[in-house]
Amino acid sequence: MAKCDICGKGVHFGNNVSHSHRRSNAIWHANIRNVKCKVNGAAKRMHVCTRCLRSGAVERA
Numbered sequence: 406m407a408k409c410d411i412c413g414k415g416v417h418f419g420n421n422v423s424h425s426h427r428r429s430n431a432i433w434h435a436n437i438r439n440v441k442c443k444v445n446g447a448a449k450r451m452h453v454c455t456r457c458l459r460s461g462a463v464e465r466a
Contacts, residue, residue: 407437409454411462441466 408415414435420428436455440463441448448466457463 407434408452409435409437409457410451411453411457414454414456 416435417433419431419433421431422428437452438455438458439450440453440458442451442453442463443449443466444451451463453463458465
């Protein structure tokens with residue numbers, strides 16, 4: 406679910422590295438919001454990241 410319908414931004418994987426340099430798995434989630442947008446004149450619920458909302462890539466309904 407955590408994937409933007411506009412730009413495709415989703416989760417990123419990597420490592421948490423401690424001071425002693427031990428590594429553990431890390432996951433970073435994109436800031437996704439479930440918003441009502443205008444698509445072809447009709448209102449539709451979409452999963453949109455906050456960067457697309459801020460930049461005006463979608464028009465809120």
